[in-house]
Amino acid sequence: MAAQQVRGVIAPGKNEPVQIRTILIPDPGPGEAVVKVQACGVCHTDLHYKQGGISDDYPFLLGHEASGVVEAVGEGVTDVEPGDFVILNWRAVCGQCRACLRGRPWYCFNTHNAQQKMTLEDGTELSPALGIGAFADKTLVAAGQCTKVDPSVSPAVAGLLGCGVMAGIGAAINTGGVGRGDSVAVIGCGGVGDAAIAGANLAGAAKIIAVDIDDRKLDKARTMGATHTVNSKETDPVEAIRDLTGGFGADVVIEAVGRPETYKQAFYARDLAGTVVLVGVPTPEMKLELPLLDVFGRGGSLKSSWYGDCLPSRDFPMLVDLHQQGRLDLAAFVTETIELDAVEQAFDRMHQGDVLRSVVVL
Numbered sequence: 345m346a347a348q349q350v351r352g353v354i355a356p357g358k359n360e361p362v363q364i365r366t367i368l369i370p371d372p373g374p375g376e377a378v379v380k381v382q383a384c385g386v387c388h389t390d391l392h393y394k395q396g397g398i399s400d401d402y403p404f405l406l407g408h409e410a411s412g413v414v415e416a417v418g419e420g421v422t423d424v425e426p427g428d429f430v431i432l433n434w435r436a437v438c439g440q441c442r443a444c445l446r447g448r449p450w451y452c453f454n455t456h457n458a459q460q461k462m463t464l465e466d467g468t469e470l471s472p473a474l475g476i477g478a479f480a481d482k483t484l485v486a487a488g489q490c491t492k493v494d495p496s497v498s499p500a501v502a503g504l505l506g507c508g509v510m511a512g513i514g515a516a517i518n519t520g521g522v523g524r525g526d527s528v529a530v531i532g533c534g535g536v537g538d539a540a541i542a543g544a545n546l547a548g549a550a551k552i553i554a555v556d557i558d559d560r561k562l563d564k565a566r567t568m569g570a571t572h573t574v575n576s577k578e579t580d581p582v583e584a585i586r587d588l589t590g591g592f593g594a595d596v597v598i599e600a601v602g603r604p605e606t607y608k609q610a611f612y613a614r615d616l617a618g619t620v621v622l623v624g625v626p627t628p629e630m631k632l633e634l635p636l637l638d639v640f641g642r643g644g645s646l647k648s649s650w651y652g653d654c655l656p657s658r659d660f661p662m663l664v665d666l667h668q669q670g671r672l673d674l675a676a677f678v679t680e681t682i683e684l685d686a687v688e689q690a691f692d693r694m695h696q697g698d699v700l701r702s703v704v705v706l
């Protein structure tokens with residue numbers, strides 16, 4: 345069968361505006377699936393691809409926070425079949441790498457993507473963002489990137505679990521191990537930080553302190569479950585968090601900005617033997633300087649959270665179910681739904697600070 349022609353949003357070159365182009369989707373080969381995309385959120389990582397911050401493998405097929413319906417599967421695919429409603433993940437675990445063999449598949453070091461390439465009409469191979477490429481009517485992925493969830497959930501809501509919202513919730517519940525009665529502080533209340541707040545709330549944290557430099561973000565954070573807010577432009581966040589925790593600091597502090605200053609705040613705002621979770625993604629030139637004696641003397645653990653240390657097959661269906669039961673408001677993360685041709689404007693709006701997520705709905 346011939347490849348199918350569909351629309352897709354590509355980043356053609358460094359800092360060039362995105363374009364809607366016709367892309368060719370091959371039939372799924374062994375272990376692959378073609379998914380009809382229903383919704384795809386606009387994430388900072390898509391913007392980083394466009395800006396050249398991730399690699400130079402232009403053109404990129406952008407979009408990676410998506411849900412949709414499996415249209416066709418290739419040879420040997422048994423976990424999903426045509427008609428299944430799925431969230432796309434960028435952690436299709438291999439089962440054979442050293443992390444998987446140690447029983448820690450959420451760290452899998454050899455995750456699967458489709459083997460075949462999607463292309464432009466002239467045959468130019470596309471690099472799909474995070475091995476997904478879902479700002480498109482359809483996309484080709486490894487079947488393991490398709491995680492089945494309850495099909496009655498809204499596609500726009502479900503897709504968000506594919507990246508940013510899972511990263512935040514997972515930073516709290518998987519990496520941070522937040523439990524009932526814990527005090528938690530979250531520095532940076534964008535989509536990821538707010539998801540960490542929602543995750544901490546879900547896990548039964550007794551106190552959830554939201555820190556941001558923008559009052560609008562703090563107002564939103566309260567609706568996500570923050571019990572206290574600190575504007576760190578006006579107030580020293582380390583002192584404020586200590587004041588709110590009996591003078592000691594929080595049990596778990598989640599850094600959802602990705603900067604050395606905010607990491608230091610997280611480091612000193614945690615109680616002795618507490619946990620710092622870095623989920624914000626720094627840039628290559630950033631350096632961290634800390635007295636080594638403080639690293640030793642304050643004890644505890646300093647962790648990074650990759651994709652919320654999630655295991656899609658375990659976490660996506662569970663979080664969708666909690667949402668459907670009214671116990672986790674994932675819809676609150678969808679600020680607006682947009683058309684496929686509005687991705688560039690959505691990138692602009694990201695910077696204005698009034699959007700948690702713009703979601704392309706197809």
Ligand code: APR
Binds near residue numbers: 555
């Ligand atoms: N102190 C506190 N908050 C800050 C600071 C600071 N110095 N600088 C920025 N912020 C806040 C912003 O006001 C905003 O609310 O951090 C938030 C960042 O949110 P977004 O830009 O919406 O980013 P988000 O999608 O939440 O991602 C946050 O996690 O996965 C990573 O790559 C992602 O590094 C990014 C981070």
Ligand code: ZN
Binds near residue numbers: 442455
């Ligand atoms: Zn593996």
Ligand code: ZN
Binds near residue numbers: 390408507
């Ligand atoms: Zn993302």
